[in-house]
Amino acid sequence: MTYEGVLTKMQTEFGAPIQYYLVFEDSFLNVNQLLGKPMEINFVGFQCLNCGKKKKIFRQGFCYDCFYSSPAVGDWIMKPELSTAHLGIADRDLVYEEKVQLQPHIVYLALSSEVKVGVTRKTQMPTRWIDQGASQAIAIVEVPNRYLAGITEVALKNHYADKTNWRKMLTNTFETIDLVAERLKVEHLIPTEVQEYFYNQKIDLYEMHYPVLEYPSKVTSLSLDKTPNFQGKLIGIKGQYLLFEGGTVFNIRSSEGYVVKIEV
Numbered sequence: 001m002t003y004e005g006v007l008t009k010m011q012t013e014f015g016a017p018i019q020y021y022l023v024f025e026d027s028f029l030n031v032n033q034l035l036g037k038p039m040e041i042n043f044v045g046f047q048c049l050n051c052g053k054k055k056k057i058f059r060q061g062f063c064y065d066c067f068y069s070s071p072a073v074g075d076w077i078m079k080p081e082l083s084t085a086h087l088g089i090a091d092r093d094l095v096y097e098e099k100v101q102l103q104p105h106i107v108y109l110a111l112s113s114e115v116k117v118g119v120t121r122k123t124q125m126p127t128r129w130i131d132q133g134a135s136q137a138i139a140i141v142e143v144p145n146r147y148l149a150g151i152t153e154v155a156l157k158n159h160y161a162d163k164t165n166w167r168k169m170l171t172n173t174f175e176t177i178d179l180v181a182e183r184l185k186v187e188h189l190i191p192t193e194v195q196e197y198f199y200n201q202k203i204d205l206y207e208m209h210y211p212v213l214e215y216p217s218k219v220t221s222l223s224l225d226k227t228p229n230f231q232g233k234l235i236g237i238k239g240q241y242l243l244f245e246g247g248t249v250f251n252i253r254s255s256e257g258y259v260v261k262i263e264v
Helices: 094-101 127-132 146-156 166-170 179-184 192-197
Strands: 002-006 011-013 019-023 028-030 038-046 057-059 105-111 115-121 136-143 229-238 241-244 248-251 258-263
Touching: 011 127, 094 146, 105 127, 105 146, 105 179, 115 127, 115 146, 136 146, 136 179, 136 192, 146 192, 166 241, 229 248
Parallel strands: none
Antiparallel strands: 002 258, 011 019, 019 028, 038 229, 038 258, 105 115, 105 136, 229 241, 241 248
16 A cells, blocks of 8 residues: 655554554554565655645754744754743744643653653653653653743753663663652752652653564664665564664654655
8 A cells, every 4th residue: 555645753542552653634554553564665755844835844844944933943842941931921922832831841751761851741741752762751740831841851951861862762772760769869959949849649650662573783764865765674663763674763753744655
């Protein structure tokens, strides 16, 4: 069968294992069903996720103009501590920023390549952790806006990583850490204005189980810019990556806005 459309990050369902879906305008594909089977990916063109124009993708699925104008990719997205909607101050579009920033946010610890600290909207649990390829995750605080989550993350960056080592994550290389015990260590590390939001009660630990037949020992990233046609046998899905036999991995998230034709 042939599926064609604009790549966006895979939609997921929390389960054992996690279910993955590629969703296009007129069709969708349950990627789990392709495990152990060959598939072909062909690059067709570009389509900006914001303006819809067939313009070369610059970053995060956006063309150059949209990346520097859309409120959906303001600096506060990657750096929550730069959020200003709680002060009534706009970055690019206050209405949009109030909608996103002024809602409950979670600061968490996750175990993927190592223990990392991160921020997500409460509505994105556990999707955010799945997208990062975390094996386990646990919430530290729940705060009413993105700014408070951001300053908490900044304080904890001195003690934990804030990036995932994608190579270790995809080879399933990580330390065994007790995240419940680790969470108890951070109470005195978070900012004073966030202390009241600290989770001191027992919180459920999330565990993620990914549909992987075999983890590669080494990985090589597939770029559609350099390799517009690729064929391989799918052996796993983790984070937002497709894992192929031989160690080739394809990051769907970093290829958003690319128009592809997939043969299965």
